[in-house]
Amino acid sequence: MKFVRDLSPPVRVLMALLAVTIPAAHADAGTAGPAVALAGATDGSALEKALEADPGTRTEIAARAEALGLALIEIAVGKAAESQKALRIAGGGKPFRDCQEAEGCPPMVVVPASPPGFKIGSPEGEEGRLASEKQTEVSVEAFAISTRPVTVAEYKACVAAGGCDQPEWLERGGQHNIETGTSRYYAVLGEHLTNPGQPVVGVSHENAQQFARWLAENTGQRYRLPSEAEWEFAARAGTTTAYWWGDAPPSAGRPQAVCEDCGTEWDMKAVAPAQSFDPNPWGLYNVHGNVWEWVADIFCDDYASGPRDGTARIADDCAAVGNRPPMRGLYTMRGGSAFFPAKSMRSAMRLRQKPDFRNISVGFRVARDLAP
Structure with a gap:
């Protein structure tokens, strides 16, 4: 639709x-x-x-x-000091970079402003729906977002420049270091972890913020993490179904994503390359499955209580829901992963974690304001 x-x-x-x-x-x-x-x-x-x-x-x-x-x-x-004007179709147009991949810049696409009546969250009848996905209307301004999660190569450029901490699997002296640590948690993934084109994993919310800040400083453009509303709007690409291709989850005969039961060679084993399968209509790869993606927002059970202007929820002031005490200090991840079932990678699915959480299937993608 x-x-x-x-x-x-x-x-x-x-x-x-x-x-x-x-x-x-x-x-x-x-x-x-x-x-x-x-x-x-x-x-x-x-x-x-x-x-x-x-x-x-x-x-x-x-x-x-x-x-x-x-x-x-x-x-x-391009970098702000030497940028050039370019026309782009917002919603399916050609990707652009503000610097070379070797300098850490991911490919970006422009996302249009949301139409009147756009809703985040899921309808009550959607299979797998959670109580935290209550629908509400929001307004999203046009912005740019990376076509796929940030890669190992791009993140390493930030590390080399001193802008980012190492991912957990390269942390000096850490037990999960794939070369010197005692744990095999990451090491068993081999090239599915270390190849330059893989989505970087083992990064915390702060690591993701470090990368966005470094990219902004490096280019003079306003890079950041996407808000929940922006992420969901871009993932949906104009659709209202559970996944951008429809309501039916992937199957072995129709590989469209990586998840616990998606029917691919990576299911429950490893994450796929960052640019796998067909993109959604607006040019975004792997918005469903593969790796969970950090977004900018504090997590609250009541999704509908967040900002209506498409910006991130930054106040840690969640109200109590039902008999549960209010949540504090948790951030949001979106998109599902290779180790979660298909229902967990729906466009409206939300997951919460502590900001220092790192895992073999947690990465991120970046957003950028269109005005410097």
């Missing part, structure tokens, strides 16, 4: 600024030209290809994007 919106004032302004005289024909007779490509565009990827094929169709593309619940947005790409 897709959300559709009317043209918003910012998009009308953008369209006016981009207005140009469009040639009567975009291609020779008998050739499928850019106009044909635009006419058949039904998602962000197709719209961006149409824009690349004929920049003169920007006005039509902006309108077409808005009709699809997406947007054409101008952003600054």
